Structure formats: C-alpha cells, structure tokens
Amino acid sequence: MADAEKSLSASAAAGASYLILLQLLSRALTFALNQILLRFLSPELLGISAQLELYSISVLYFSRESIRVAVQRQAQGVQTVVNLSYLAILAGVPLSYFLGWLYLRADVPRVPFFVESLVIYGVACVIELLSEPAFVAAQQKLLYKIRASAETAATISRCLITCGTAIWASKSGRDVSVLPFAMGQISYAVVLLLVYTLHVQSSIRTESFSLLPSKLQSKPTEQQPYLSLLSRPLTQLSISLTLQSSLKYILTQADALLITALASLADQGAYALASNYGGLVARMVFQPIEESSRNLFAKLCTQVTEPEQSIANVAKSDKPNESTKKENPNIRQASRILTTILHLYLIVSLLALSLGPHIAPLLLRLIAGSRWTTTSAPSVLATYTYYIPLLALNGVIEAFVSAVATNADLYAQGLFMGFFSVAFAGAAYLFVRVWELGGSGLVWANCVNMALRIVWGSWFIGKWFRTNGEGFDFLATLPNAMSAAAAVAAEAALRSPVGPAASEGFVGQLLRAGAIAAGLGVSILFFERNFFIQSYSMLRPKR
Structure with a gap:
C-alpha cells in the first residue's frame, strides 16, 4: 500500500512538473510578447485588450469549468467524460454570442476594428471548446505530455501571430488597434484543437473509445445514462458545481469587472x-x-x-463517523x-x-x-x-x-x-x-x-x-521560526536603505535588493533543509 501511495504521489508530482514547465515556457513567451508589444501599444489599447481577454475567459469558464472539475471528481471511463465534454461545446456557442451581444450594447470603446476583434474572440472561444473532448481524454489517462505539447505549440503560435501583425502594422503605418490580439487568439485556438486531436488519436488508438459522442454501456444495477450518452451522476454533479463555480468566477474576476466599470x-x-x-x-x-x-x-x-457523510451533515459533531473510524x-x-x-x-x-x-x-x-x-x-x-x-x-x-x-x-x-x-x-x-x-x-x-x-x-x-x-x-x-525571523530581517534591511549602494541610484538599489534577496533565499534553504529533504523523498518516483 505504501508503494502504491508513493507511486500515486510521484505521478502527481510528475504531472505537476509537466504543467509547471508548460506554464514557465508559456509565460516566458507571453512575457517576451508583452515586452515587444509595449513598444507599439498605448496604455489605452492594453486596457481594451484586457477587456477582450475578460470576455474570452468568461465564455470559457462558464462553459467548461464545472465539467472539468466533475470529471476529476469521479472515476469514470474515457468515453463517459468525452461525452460529457460536449456539454461545454453546446453551452459555449450561445454563451459566446450572448456575452458578445451584451458587450456591444454597453459603452463600446471607439477604436478601429474593435467589433471585428470581439467577433474573432468569440469564434476563437468556440474553436477552443472543440478541443475539450481530447483534453478530458488526455486528463483521464494522465497524458500530461500531450497537454504540454498542445498548449506550448498554441502559445508559440499566438506570440508569433500577435507580434508579427503588430510589427507589420507599425512598419506599414496602418492603425490596426487591437486586431493583433484577436488574430493571435484565434491562431492559439486553431493550433490547440489540431495538436490535441492528432496527439490523442495517435497516442490511444488501442483504447476502445471515440472522440465523438458514443452510446454508453451500463449495468442493470446502475442508473441509465441520459439519452444513453451522459452519465447521470456526472451530469448531476456538473449542475451542482455550476452555481459554485459561477460564484467563484464572480469573486475571482470581480476586480476586472470593477476596474472596467470604474x-x-x-x-x-x-x-x-x-x-x-x-x-x-x-x-x-x-x-x-x-x-x-x-x-x-x-x-x-x-x-x-459519500453523499450522506457531508460536512454539512456532521457540522454539529466533531466525532468521526462510525464508518470512518x-x-x-x-x-x-x-x-x-x-x-x-x-x-x-x-x-x-x-x-x-x-x-x-x-x-x-x-x-x-x-x-x-x-x-x-x-x-x-x-x-x-x-x-x-x-x-x-x-x-x-x-x-x-x-x-x-x-x-x-x-x-x-x-x-x-x-x-x-x-x-x-x-x-x-x-x-x-x-x-x-x-x-x-x-x-x-x-x-x-x-x-x-x-x-x-x-x-x-x-x-x-x-x-x-x-x-x-x-x-x-x-x-x-x-515555516521554521528562524525562516520567519530571516524574512523580517530582510524586509527591515530593504526598508532602511543605508550604505554605499543606496547613493548609486536605480542600479545601486537593484543590486542591493538582489543581494538581500539572495541572502534570504540561502537562509531559508538552510533553515528548512529537513523539510525539503523529506518532500523530495516523498515525491521521488520509486525505481
């Protein structure tokens, strides 16, 4: 049992490593993209691009978030989660239109190509949702490499198209406003769909499932699927999660909504x-x-x-349930x-x-x-x-x-x-x-x-x-008390700029801050060395 637990932890650590490397590469490319675009864009255009991104995030979140959480919560066959993912597509098409319609009825920024860019963002959302069947199949089989390759290729495509369009427009003297962002977004969606679909099909050909909706075989003792396609427990869980995820989204994106309004x-x-x-x-x-x-x-x-063992039902008692002692x-x-x-x-x-x-x-x-x-x-x-x-x-x-x-x-x-x-x-x-x-x-x-x-x-x-x-x-x-003390000392040192470097302007401040940060990092590594060693031992794959 201990080996199984360690293997599961190691698999999770490997998956997290792939996702972290993916995010590092993705954010590094996005970071480089922003540095280039900052040379060509005004703060106003960057603000408009943030509004378009908020529209895209809203469509994708409301369409697929509850379904993604649901398929992780319950152990189901690949075909079951593939079928359920089509609910995200069915929800995304009208949602992209409805939110876009609401946006256009509001105070639309008076810049060139804004309406066209909004339409392109909506189409990109639908195309990205078409990759959901392949995404949930890869997640169910723990194929993190497929996700890494798909999202990396899509991110590179977005960066190249966005930067290329912005630089071309600048050199040719054309005012394309936020159109480069829209072109980059739809290229991201197209590449994501293509890479996901091709990789999933080639990686799991031996599995008996399809990326298209297929009838589910159920046992007589099990609940019959809706329309013979959708698992009842998963569908009901997705519906239950929808309200919770909607509230979570409002809280998560409320700052963007407020900054847009105020x-x-x-x-x-x-x-x-x-x-x-x-x-x-x-x-x-x-x-x-x-x-x-x-x-x-x-x-x-x-x-x-189990449903009957919810925290809401046992909130009046701190004693463990008899079945879980x-x-x-x-x-x-x-x-x-x-x-x-x-x-x-x-x-x-x-x-x-x-x-x-x-x-x-x-x-x-x-x-x-x-x-x-x-x-x-x-x-x-x-x-x-x-x-x-x-x-x-x-x-x-x-x-x-x-x-x-x-x-x-x-x-x-x-x-x-x-x-x-x-x-x-x-x-x-x-x-x-x-x-x-x-x-x-x-x-x-x-x-x-x-x-x-x-x-x-x-x-x-x-x-x-x-x-x-x-x-x-x-x-x-x-954390260790000594780590906390070292952090307090570092903050006090940064707050009280004294010494020769303080009079050297920006470069001196930067060097001094870097030296203090390095000292704090080394101190924490020393004081927390036992924790890091134990963590590595726990997550290290068993050979």
Whole structure:
C-alpha cells in the first residue's frame, strides 16, 4: 500500500512538473510578447485588450469549468467524460454570442476594428471548446505530455501571430488597434484543437473509445445514462458545481469587472500590466500545482466521501463517523501531501511579503521602462505582492474542497461565497471610493475576499479530516521560526536603505535588493533543509 501511495504521489508530482514547465515556457513567451508589444501599444489599447481577454475567459469558464472539475471528481471511463465534454461545446456557442451581444450594447470603446476583434474572440472561444473532448481524454489517462505539447505549440503560435501583425502594422503605418490580439487568439485556438486531436488519436488508438459522442454501456444495477450518452451522476454533479463555480468566477474576476466599470482606459492598462506581472508566479507555479493536487486528492479521497457523510451533515459533531473510524492510509497520505504543499506555500509567502513590495517596482522599471513608472502600475504591483500568498493558499485549499466536497458541502460553500461577494463589494467601495486608493484599493479588497475564503476552506479541511478519522495539524504547515525571523530581517534591511549602494541610484538599489534577496533565499534553504529533504523523498518516483 505504501508503494502504491508513493507511486500515486510521484505521478502527481510528475504531472505537476509537466504543467509547471508548460506554464514557465508559456509565460516566458507571453512575457517576451508583452515586452515587444509595449513598444507599439498605448496604455489605452492594453486596457481594451484586457477587456477582450475578460470576455474570452468568461465564455470559457462558464462553459467548461464545472465539467472539468466533475470529471476529476469521479472515476469514470474515457468515453463517459468525452461525452460529457460536449456539454461545454453546446453551452459555449450561445454563451459566446450572448456575452458578445451584451458587450456591444454597453459603452463600446471607439477604436478601429474593435467589433471585428470581439467577433474573432468569440469564434476563437468556440474553436477552443472543440478541443475539450481530447483534453478530458488526455486528463483521464494522465497524458500530461500531450497537454504540454498542445498548449506550448498554441502559445508559440499566438506570440508569433500577435507580434508579427503588430510589427507589420507599425512598419506599414496602418492603425490596426487591437486586431493583433484577436488574430493571435484565434491562431492559439486553431493550433490547440489540431495538436490535441492528432496527439490523442495517435497516442490511444488501442483504447476502445471515440472522440465523438458514443452510446454508453451500463449495468442493470446502475442508473441509465441520459439519452444513453451522459452519465447521470456526472451530469448531476456538473449542475451542482455550476452555481459554485459561477460564484467563484464572480469573486475571482470581480476586480476586472470593477476596474472596467470604474476606471479610465489608461488606468485599466496600468492595472492590467501590474496584475499580469504580479500574477506571473501564481500562474506559472501555483496553478499547475493546484490542478495536479486536485486530481490527486480526488483519487485519494473520493472513495470515502459519500453523499450522506457531508460536512454539512456532521457540522454539529466533531466525532468521526462510525464508518470512518478505521484508519485509512489514503486519507493519511492526503493529509500529509496537503500539509507539505501548504508548508511550501507559506515559505514562498515569506519571500513574497518581505521582498515583493520593495523589489517589484524596481523590476517593473527595469522591464517595462520608465514610461510606465509615471502611472499607478508600480504601486499596484507592490500591493499585489501581498495578494499573491493569499491567492496561492486559497488555490490549493479550494482544490482540496472541490475534490472531496459533496453536493451539500458545495451548496454550503456557495452560500458563504455569496456572503464573501458582499464583503468584497463593501471593501472595494471603501478602498476605492472612500479612501481613493485606485487600483491598489482593488487589490486590498481582493485580499479581504481571499482571506475570508481561506478561513472557510481551513475550517472545512479540519472538519473533513476529523469526520474521516484523521486529524489535520495546521501548526505543521507553518515555516521554521528562524525562516520567519530571516524574512523580517530582510524586509527591515530593504526598508532602511543605508550604505554605499543606496547613493548609486536605480542600479545601486537593484543590486542591493538582489543581494538581500539572495541572502534570504540561502537562509531559508538552510533553515528548512529537513523539510525539503523529506518532500523530495516523498515525491521521488520509486525505481
């Protein structure tokens, strides 16, 4: 059993490694793309591109998010999840039209090719959704290499098309506005569809399934599929997750919605730049770990999460259920892995909180140039470093919740998230309108929202493990006291610029900050050496 647990952990670690490498390459290419485009675009055009990206994210999220979570939650055959993925396509077509229609009825920016770009983004969304059957098949078979190759090729295509179109327009004297972004987006969708489909078909030809909808064979004791195509349990779970994912989306994208409604296009561009750079680490590292860990927690814990054993039903008692008093090695392994990830995230939080507010504005000036230092982007980016640790912690906590929660638990979470949305709106009004903090105020409001979600998720985790006969030690997730002391010392050193380097201007400040950051990194590696050794031993594949 121990070898099986270790093998599962190693597989999850390998999957996370592939996704992290994918995100590193993807974000590196996107980062290079942004640096080139910043030479050709104004803050206003960058703000409009952020609005188009929000439209695309909205269509894709509402169409496929609940289905992606559902197929990870339950062990089903490949054909079952392929059939279910077509619901995302059926939902995406009218949704792309409806959201685009709503957008055009609002205050449309008066720039060339905006309507054409919006239409292209809508078509790109539908094309990208057509790759869902191949995506869920690859996920079900843990074929992370296919996902890495597909998304890498699509990202390279988007970068080349976007940059090529922008540079051609600049040299030829044509005003194409945001059209390069639209052309890059549709090239991304087309390449993604082609690579996914070709690789999945060639990699699993021996499997008895099709990427087209096919009738499901069910046992007499099982529930009959809807229309002989859709698994009833998966379909019902997807519907239950829809409300929860909708609330989560509103909370996640509320900052973009508010900045679009309250700020000028120039301010939107500055905020988009700061939030993109600020979330770079979260998207490159934390998001792949979140996706992989959700898959792992679902495999370890799904067998013990019965509908009648929801946290909502046992909230009045801290005693384990009679049926779960016997020790379960899978639950113990899930507790160990979750503790390890949270410990690692809190170590990263020390680095972010102590170094980020001081180093981020310097890096922004180095990367984006002095043109952006006169905007609100540096202060927003400095504030965003306080948000990153909360974003990371909430990501893995909600990954666990989504992997084990029953329908009753998801309903309870939805009620709490409704309350959190009210709290976020109130905090945003206070920070932005009353205290006039602008983009930084939106970041602080997001911190309030994320902190509330972490509190609820932590309560859920503690209650779930107690219910299933395995305690969860939150104190074990905390970093070493010496690591925390080193972080405080580094922050104090950055806050009090003294010595010869302080008088050498920007270069001196950058070198001094880099030296302090390196010293803190070495100190944390030393103080946390036992934790890193144990983590490597736990995740190392068995040979």
